[in-house]
Amino acid sequence: MKGSTAAERPGVQRDTEQLGHGQVDEVDKYEKLATVGQGTFGEVFKAKRCLTGQKVALKKVLMENGKEGFPITILREIKILQLLKHENVVNLIEICQTKASPYNHCKGSIYLVFDFCEHDLAVLLSNVLVKFILSEIKRVMQMLLNGLYYIHRNKILHRDMKAANVLITWHGVLKLADFRLVRAFSLAKNSQPNRYTNRMVILVGLQPPPIDLWDAGCIMAQMWTRSPIMQGNMEQHQSALISQLCGSITPEVWSNMDKYELFEKLELVKAQQINSDDVLNHDFIWSDSMPSDIKGMQFTHLTSMFEYWAPPQQKGIQITQQSTNQSRNPATTN
Numbered sequence: 001m002k003g004s005t006a007a008e009r010p011g012v013q014r015d016t017e018q019l020g021h022g023q024v025d026e027v028d029k030y031e032k033l034a035t036v037g038q039g040t041f042g043e044v045f046k047a048k049r050c051l052t053g054q055k056v057a058l059k060k061v062l063m064e065n066g067k068e069g070f071p072i073t074i075l076r077e078i079k080i081l082q083l084l085k086h087e088n089v090v091n092l093i094e095i096c097q098t099k100a101s102p103y104n105h106c107k108g109s110i111y112l113v114f115d116f117c118e119h120d121l122a123v124l125l126s127n128v129l130v131k132f133i134l135s136e137i138k139r140v141m142q143m144l145l146n147g148l149y150y151i152h153r154n155k156i157l158h159r160d161m162k163a164a165n166v167l168i169t170w171h172g173v174l175k176l177a178d179f180r181l182v183r184a185f186s187l188a189k190n191s192q193p194n195r196y197t198n199r200m201v202i203l204v205g206l207q208p209p210p211i212d213l214w215d216a217g218c219i220m221a222q223m224w225t226r227s228p229i230m231q232g233n234m235e236q237h238q239s240a241l242i243s244q245l246c247g248s249i250t251p252e253v254w255s256n257m258d259k260y261e262l263f264e265k266l267e268l269v270k271a272q273q274i275n276s277d278d279v280l281n282h283d284f285i286w287s288d289s290m291p292s293d294i295k296g297m298q299f300t301h302l303t304s305m306f307e308y309w310a311p312p313q314q315k316g317i318q319i320t321q322q323s324t325n326q327s328r329n330p331a332t333t334n
Contacts, residue, residue, distance in 0.1 A: 088147030161215030172295030
């Protein structure tokens with residue numbers, strides 16, 4: 001590819017160079033330590049930088065067709081994460097790659113490099129040994145809402161707020177993560193509807209940014225229930241669960257609701273349109289049991305919960321038997 005122009009290079013390489021503002025480093029500057037997540041999006045590894053020992057998370061992007069460039073969801077996620085810089089939003093350090101070669105069947109890979117966070121909230125809540133007191137719950141929600149306030153102020157909607165996408169470091173700092181479904185939105189003007197539409201918005205009757213606040217409220221409830229609330233298996237079931245918990249909705253709150261076919265058959269939630277700033281100033285946060293640092297709680301759970309519940313190690317990742325045994329024991333450290 002030496003001497004070729006950007007337009008002549010394969011799609012993935014061209015997109016990578018543009019997103020990385022030029023030269024993109026090889027991923028072998030990092031040493032993979034463990035697989036900490038995998039799914040339809042690809043794989044996530046715990047790794048360290050060989051020169052400094054800095055711990056990072058490597059998110060391997062699943063590429064369907066390298067000649068056509070990046071999947072649009074990944075492009076959107078990268079571009080927005082490059083703009084968002086906040087203590088409570090996961091930090092994208094850089095983009096790395098492995099070049100196509102006979103060793104990888106002529107298919108190079110792209111990695112997003114993030115600061116490593118030791119826990120996600122869903123895994124913490126699934127562990128019966130992890131206990132959150134009221135002041136710690138308030139602090140978790142305060143950091144979560146600070147992150148939402150920041151992205152909403154920048155006209156960004158997360159759209160996938162759930163406990164599994166809320167990361168927590170050993171220092172007790174919460175980070176919003178997984179921006180694959182993120183969207184920019186515009187505020188409604190002159191009584192015109194917002195241009196954003198989504199099935200979940202239709203289901204719940206919310207418009208951005210309160211749709212993320214709805215999710216945040218469900219996460220707060222999960223801090224006590226320890227598992228997700230209102231787990232519907234289809235839209236009608238989901239609507240019924242919402243109405244059973246929150247009450248019915250009226251056309252005054254959700255305009256034109258009476259025109260929907262199922263209006264007379266379903267009682268839907270009454271959606272209070274609020275924003276993250278309203279919630280941050282709510283009496284719940286600033287009443288008795290003021291928010292307290294959750295760093296102290298971390299000392300009793302020193303092993304990364306990602307590694308404790310990690311899937312079986314993949315071929316090519318070198319981990320000693322001793323370190324594997326340690327990661328299965330919450331009482332030991334790395």
